[in-house]
Amino acid sequence: MIAANVACGPVRGEVILCVETTPTPETFLPYPEARVSIRTGRPDEADALAKLHVDVWRATYRDYASAEAFKMLDEAKRLPYWQDALLDKRPCAGVFVAEQDASLLGVVSYGPSQHESFAGRTEIKHLYVAELARGLGVGRLLLKAVLDDESAARPGLALAVVRQNNSARRFYKKMGGAEIGTFIDPGPLWKSENIIVAWD
Numbered sequence: 001m002i003a004a005n006v007a008c009g010p011v012r013g014e015v016i017l018c019v020e021t022t023p024t025p026e027t028f029l030p031y032p033e034a035r036v037s038i039r040t041g042r043p044d045e046a047d048a049l050a051k052l053h054v055d056v057w058r059a060t061y062r063d064y065a066s067a068e069a070f071k072m073l074d075e076a077k078r079l080p081y082w083q084d085a086l087l088d089k090r091p092c093a094g095v096f097v098a099e100q101d102a103s104l105l106g107v108v109s110y111g112p113s114q115h116e117s118f119a120g121r122t123e124i125k126h127l128y129v130a131e132l133a134r135g136l137g138v139g140r141l142l143l144k145a146v147l148d149d150e151s152a153a154r155p156g157l158a159l160a161v162v163r164q165n166n167s168a169r170r171f172y173k174k175m176g177g178a179e180i181g182t183f184i185d186p187g188p189l190w191k192s193e194n195i196i197v198a199w200d
Contacts, residue, residue: 036105036138038145041095046082049097049107050075053082056128061190064164069190085109085125091151092122098129098138105133108142110152117160117183117196122152124159143175147199160185160194172197 041049054075062070085095093111097104106129113123124146129139146152160183161168169179177197185192 036098036100036133036136036141038096038098038141041086041097041107041109043083043086045097045104046079046086047075048104049082049086049095050078052104052107052130053078053126053128056130059131060165061162064162064192065190072189082109085111092155094146094149094152096142096145098133098142100133105130105136106138106142108146110146110157113158115160115183117181118158119156121156121158121198121200124157127159139171140175147175153199156198156200158196158198160196163193163195169195169197 054073057073058070082095085093088094088111090111095107095109098106106127108127109125110122111125113121115123124143127139127142129142146157158180159172159177161172163182173179177199179195180198181196183194183196185194
């Protein structure tokens with residue numbers, strides 16, 4: 001569980017937030033006595049983030065996505081996205097990672113949206129938390145890092161969540177997000193119905 005928040009530096013610094021974790025019997029983190037840090041992602045972490053992305057995506061959408069999508073979505077497919085995102089220097093774009101010692105526990109990325117459904121808001125592109133870190137508040141800390149980033153939040157923030165992903169929808173509502181619309185994502189891997197969640 002989360003025991004305390006400790007400020008460790010500015011939002012745009014290397015480490016933006018540290019959180020003390022208190023081990024419980026169901027905590028299986030590599031180093032449960034250590035602190036979870038939220039910091040900006042580094043270019044040398046692209047491979048690890050591509051793996052985290054694919055692992056979490058497959059676990060989340062195993063009951064919804066097509067077999068073809070599972071076959072096509074692999075680390076090689078996702079690697080170029082993370083390579084680009086980690087080098088993106090635009091004020092309203094960025095990547096934050098959660099780590100405990102040397103272990104990556106989660107990631108969030110955001111940037112300008114090209115989709116009209118976002119109405120000019122900054123888009124939270126991906127928010128993934130590793131299975132071993134579920135229930136420790138890592139997703140909340142990652143989302144809060146983006147919400148607290150003034151350069152990202154100024155035009156408003158929004159994300160798309162697959163309609164069937166009810167646990168994520170409940171989480172976003174708890175974090176103050178409002179469901180404002182829907183759109184169909186045509187792929188390229190999987191055609192899905194999405195809910196737009198916004199923070200304005």
